[in-house]
Amino acid sequence: MTQLIDRTTRGVYIIAATPFAEDGALDLDSLDRLVDFYAETGVTGLTLLGMMGEADKLTPEERRAVIDRMMSRAGALPVVVGVSDAGIGNLTDLGRHAMDRGAAGLMVAPSRGPAREDRVEGYFHAVAAALGADVPLVFQDFPLTTGVPVSPALIRRLSNDLPQMVMLKHEDWPGLTKITALRAQESAADVPRLSILCGNGGLYLPQELARGADGAMTGFAYPEALVQTVALHHAGRTDAAEDLFDAYLPILRHEQQPGWGLALRKHILMRRGAIASAATRAPGPRLTTTDVAELERLMARTERRLAERG
Amino acid sequence: MTQLIDRTTRGVYIIAATPFAEDGALDLDSLDRLVDFYAETGVTGLTLLGMMGEADKLTPEERRAVIDRMMSRAGALPVVVGVSDAGIGNLTDLGRHAMDRGAAGLMVAPSRGPAREDRVEGYFHAVAAALGADVPLVFQDFPLTTGVPVSPALIRRLSNDLPQMVMLKHEDWPGLTKITALRAQESAADVPRLSILCGNGGLYLPQELARGADGAMTGFAYPEALVQTVALHHAGRTDAAEDLFDAYLPILRHEQQPGWGLALRKHILMRRGAIASAATRAPGPRLTTTDVAELERLMARTERRLAERG
Amino acid sequence: MTQLIDRTTRGVYIIAATPFAEDGALDLDSLDRLVDFYAETGVTGLTLLGMMGEADKLTPEERRAVIDRMMSRAGALPVVVGVSDAGIGNLTDLGRHAMDRGAAGLMVAPSRGPAREDRVEGYFHAVAAALGADVPLVFQDFPLTTGVPVSPALIRRLSNDLPQMVMLKHEDWPGLTKITALRAQESAADVPRLSILCGNGGLYLPQELARGADGAMTGFAYPEALVQTVALHHAGRTDAAEDLFDAYLPILRHEQQPGWGLALRKHILMRRGAIASAATRAPGPRLTTTDVAELERLMARTERRLAERG
């Protein structure tokens, strides 16, 4: 029986990379390996086909193939599937496929184009109606990429009006005060809480947790850093959580470069044995030898610092 | 005694160009001539220092000089003054100066930057508080330039919450359905009407009037076209209004080219004797001989068509 | 034997709408009817799957179905196919399919994302290399939608460096001086001319033709207006061309409203018998009865004016 995300979901949902062979073909074997890698780091769940999963460069068949393969490998790990699309019909088709395969919920970003909040609101109502009330939804709030800034009041209205909108993927920037505003709203009676998982590579994760976030939904190539930071925080050990986090911060910040960071992330995943090739689909970032040397130096520095921590 | 704009204001407020000498200095004599020119076309009022008034290239002293000179020449014509500014302090200083000189109201566009509707709302509350309750405000809704799309619900909320926000300068694009939405809201009890004057060069003026707009606030170099279109429409002669409008449409559409249109507008105003020079301040558009020949051909075609109409 | 577009191509390539049934399914019968309708208006060619063809809401299979059906119906009419895509692989797959079916060329817009001109340049070199030297390309220069403004120098460099980049779909706004700049460059020796067809709904078509454009590639629901304007212009009857154009300008301007205009266009096409339903795929614009009445009034006014011209 499928475990669905709900308004109390917490932990780390890692945004899964999509592995390709050097020629750009889907690398299904690496898909398996990558799921195992993520599972071993202790993540709570997986999120497939997010923006950093190059979903917009996959055909619908390829998206389904990724869903089928990764979900069958994921076993008991809950899986959220990104289904953002220019058209609601295609979004719904992919979303139903994912839910049929046992997905825990679907993630949707406001579609590009006229960014007025009333249109964003209408869009999510239409998406929710098309998918049905039993499909849990994640609102991806990522203005840096979507170009659509969204007020806390709109997020709350959607959360109140659409029972299935159970989670916010928070990646407004700056966005710390938004978490505080959303949690403050929940002190009123009759305001159902939202699960808030944070994106943006986790760049402000300790602060976000302190302000009431429930965890992370992002794609750092050292998922164990996110897992341990969240676990320590939830155990009340906030300083230990932040000390651990800070040890990873130099490379986390390096990976958190828009667009280009995907190539860095895939290179680390390859070097850690999680995928066979760091290839991205064109037009995508490619690393030069200078870029690789710079990155591997940061990897070595990270490992040294972790070793020093003992 | 100053006549203030209010929620029933209608007619044509022409956005005044700011005339410069060839060396870029303010041309105060042309300011007088331009006010007389506008008055003779029958406009209801003037709007100074709008985006097409190159206000952002004037120093605060120059802005005050323009206000003082044009308002003393305008006599009984009500004058709205654009005071948009990066800082609320400077906005308020200029606004108070304008109101002291007898302005009919002030126009403000949402400041650039994070475009979230909650921030736009907070910004207008802060502006209104700084200026005081007795200063009528015009909300300039021009997303193509400000980058800030605004929902009808937010405009209405500001109109309801701020009694002094009496007018919308409507230039969302496409924006016809927005007028209809705003007027529909007013059928409810206790919703005070907004005056709606339309910008965007008047490109959709007949349609906007039919949907409930009260007139135009824009800067076409043939203000009599706007005046007559609005007057005919208000007299119930909608087809005659549109026939007249359509005779001007080819050159109106030509002038309505973002940024570049300012040079076209000033050239026409110069050719019509309203200002001495078509100069804009750098970095501003400049016309080549090709551009001028193209424009003058359109002017001649317009005049011929008007002559044919008799 | 397929007729390919080249650097001397002129005339009117009409951007084809994609007809859907009320339930959102592709309406293949209307595809046939629409091709016949366009052919009867005298267009030079068709352009499929442009931005106003809702291509981003079609699956790859549907795009191929549209190509196959419309091209088999188009007979001798040359057909350009829009293949813009987030990934070069999918772009290439669709492009090859279209060329195999006999397309006259492919149209590509700069991909969204980091808009630096060096990246746009690299992107088009990559696209051209992937498709091969024998596939004629159209550069779609539409900054209002893509968010990517492009200098004339870059267009020229791509035209010079890529022999297959034979055509510019010009829809920068304002953009008249760009045409003049591009044509001036061609007065130098060794600079191959570009075919320039204009988009933007044709809003400035007479001026664009006078500055050296070769025709139109846009989607007005009265294609005969574009056809006759271009024909009269090419026959040296520039005033007659513009008189004819101006008779259509009020409704052309109405249709030329970003995004929303698609619903207007489809409604006119339906009323003219070219398609069975005006439906767009969600999230797409829908007309209210107010919108329809406004539009039909403009249609009636247009027909009356044409009748008056005799």
Next chain:
Amino acid sequence: MTQLIDRTTRGVYIIAATPFAEDGALDLDSLDRLVDFYAETGVTGLTLLGMMGEADKLTPEERRAVIDRMMSRAGALPVVVGVSDAGIGNLTDLGRHAMDRGAAGLMVAPSRGPAREDRVEGYFHAVAAALGADVPLVFQDFPLTTGVPVSPALIRRLSNDLPQMVMLKHEDWPGLTKITALRAQESAADVPRLSILCGNGGLYLPQELARGADGAMTGFAYPEALVQTVALHHAGRTDAAEDLFDAYLPILRHEQQPGWGLALRKHILMRRGAIASAATRAPGPRLTTTDVAELERLMARTERRLAERG
């Protein structure tokens, strides 16, 4: 005799905050104190009236007052002055004032508006011509704020064509490969080097230095961190430089939040005794008690970590 910046300038030019009293008035005493504070941290120079200096909320008189007061206090420290403005006339007036007072150079960002690279190029030629050949210029390349992405080729062309354009304030993001590209261009004969100082809060400073940057021009509230990082790097102690930098990284990253970070920076400067009040001019960010507690916790963690380093 004034020391001008040139193509070999290196080190740390700290972007100076502009201190205000709680009521928004310029706080001239704090200006003195702040200059002394910066000087004591060992910075190479100061940069006044940058984007984080709230220059757009100052009147021209206030800008001159800031320049006069800070430059008289700065003594031998070279001072770069930001003069970005919507109009070239006002830019030139302020720039001449600054140079007359002994500024070391002027910083200009591409003006907003049509962002085509040919227009950016024309704009800088016009600015350089207006200021004269003896005024050293800094090109501020900050697309996240200006909305104007710029190719390395354009920066190089401006550097080659305008001998006075001696420095790049590098803050493209991601931007590491841009530094490498610019330095690679300089290996060709006859390509004069550019001084490259990095902004963006210094978030990638160690990597930027390794790729050939000459230092930093940014506004971190712990300037000594930038000073020591650059000094250690220039001394060849790259690992020590990065270890030092990483100790500050958690709070540096916190301060590097667009817009909001200014309030954080001013709070730290106030707590360090450099300015009397953390006030920003409206509309500007304000910290809540939650925000302050979060920030002070990060300050305490930073100090603890520095103490542990000994």
